[in-house]
Amino acid sequence: MSAPPVSGLTSTLHKVVELASLAPSVHNTQPWWWRVRQNVLELHADPDRQLLVADPEGRNMVISCGAALHQAEVAATSLGLRTEIERLPEGDPPGPLARITVHPAPQGTPDEDRLRVIEERRTDRRRFTSWPVPPTRLAALGRLATPYGVRAIPLDDVSDRYRVELLVSRAHALQARDPRVRAELESWVDGKRLGQPDGVHLDVLPPSQSSGDLPSRFPDGTLEDVDRDLGGSDALLVIATMGDDARSWLATGEAMAAVWLGAAADGLSVVPLSQPLEVPETRLALQHDVLETVAVPQLLLRIGWQPISRSTLPRSPRRPLEEVLRP
Numbered sequence: 001m002s003a004p005p006v007s008g009l010t011s012t013l014h015k016v017v018e019l020a021s022l023a024p025s026v027h028n029t030q031p032w033w034w035r036v037r038q039n040v041l042e043l044h045a046d047p048d049r050q051l052l053v054a055d056p057e058g059r060n061m062v063i064s065c066g067a068a069l070h071q072a073e074v075a076a077t078s079l080g081l082r083t084e085i086e087r088l089p090e091g092d093p094p095g096p097l098a099r100i101t102v103h104p105a106p107q108g109t110p111d112e113d114r115l116r117v118i119e120e121r122r123t124d125r126r127r128f129t130s131w132p133v134p135p136t137r138l139a140a141l142g143r144l145a146t147p148y149g150v151r152a153i154p155l156d157d158v159s160d161r162y163r164v165e166l167l168v169s170r171a172h173a174l175q176a177r178d179p180r181v182r183a184e185l186e187s188w189v190d191g192k193r194l195g196q197p198d199g200v201h202l203d204v205l206p207p208s209q210s211s212g213d214l215p216s217r218f219p220d221g222t223l224e225d226v227d228r229d230l231g232g233s234d235a236l237l238v239i240a241t242m243g244d245d246a247r248s249w250l251a252t253g254e255a256m257a258a259v260w261l262g263a264a265a266d267g268l269s270v271v272p273l274s275q276p277l278e279v280p281e282t283r284l285a286l287q288h289d290v291l292e293t294v295a296v297p298q299l300l301l302r303i304g305w306q307p308i309s310r311s312t313l314p315r316s317p318r319r320p321l322e323e324v325l326r327p
């Protein structure tokens with residue numbers, strides 16, 4: 001028996017899921033699946049794709065799903081739909097993380113510019129130029145997190161910045177000497193993942209990625225990075241919430257994606273740094289020494305300018321629609 005024809009709304013919702021799946025996710029695990037029922041899209045976490053060693057609580061998994069949720073919302077509204085979102089409608093997982101009900105919007109017309117930003121956004125780990133990100137611009141990006149009840153705090157104080165750089169290095173060193181973390185990372189990096197529609201492939205990793213004092217968790221790759229500018233200037237934002245539960249992590253992901261799409265629309269590059277949040281010792285130090293305990297840190301973002309002349313980065317692969325849709 002042949003499959004029933006896909007209605008106009010269903011095919012638009014499939015397009016929304018495809019665009020949502022272009023969201024960033026930890027190690028490109030894409031730890032989500034979706035259900036489409038009439039005019040409702042349901043987003044679920046996929047615990048089979050959780051990094052059980054580096055992310056035992058599922059923080060990065062749910063943050064990644066929050067990013068997909070934000071991109072689904074932007075995609076749906078950019079395609080001319082109106083959305084209503086219920087977050088954790090049945091409480092903590094295993095229930096859905098979100099339910100998005102869509103309605104045709106009066107005079108809804110596609111917003112091609114926003115759709116293009118979703119399609120063109122990448123994690124570009126090549127060295128930034130020495131052009132600083134103006135503080136007003138950074139503060140404006142940080143404000144994009146506010147509607148989600150999340151703070152995105154620019155780290156412009158030199159001593160805070162120095163402390164954070166030390167914590168990134170400390171977390172990196174602790175993870176690098178843990179064989180279980182190393183094995184898990186390697187299982188998501190090229191080689192093991194070659195030909196798979198997920199994971200981090202060597203063609204998106206520059207040959208040497210350390211930026212200033214910030215080490216990279218990934219091995220050296222094959223991406224050309226010719227015009228490296230030794231004076232690279234990175235801005236840092238710390239994303240923080242009042243709570244530390246699935247709802248806070250989902251909001252973190254939504255806020256991160258809002259900041260990232262806003263930055264990408266401005267031509268700015270964003271690279272998340274989650275290692276210091278994955279190691280309990282450095283996460284606590286970040287909370288107490290840098291945020292003075294008033295908020296819970298969830299993610300660091302490194303932000304800067306790529307040279308205009310730089311080549312387009314290949315897109316990290318994504319799982320096809322059939323794999324992320326479930327009945």
Ligand SMILES: Cc1cc2nc3c(=O)[nH]c(=O)nc-3n(C[C@H](O)[C@H](O)[C@H](O)COP(=O)(O)O)c2cc1C
Pocket residue numbers: 022023024025026027028060061063064067121122123124125199200216217218271272273274275299315316
């Ligand atoms: C929660 C989260 C944590 C991440 N942590 C890191 C990180 O520590 N280092 C890094 O280089 N990239 C990190 N990334 C970026 C992912 O590796 C990237 O989004 C993924 O490989 C897909 O590539 P794309 O963003 O170019 O589509 C993180 C992304 C998310 C959502």
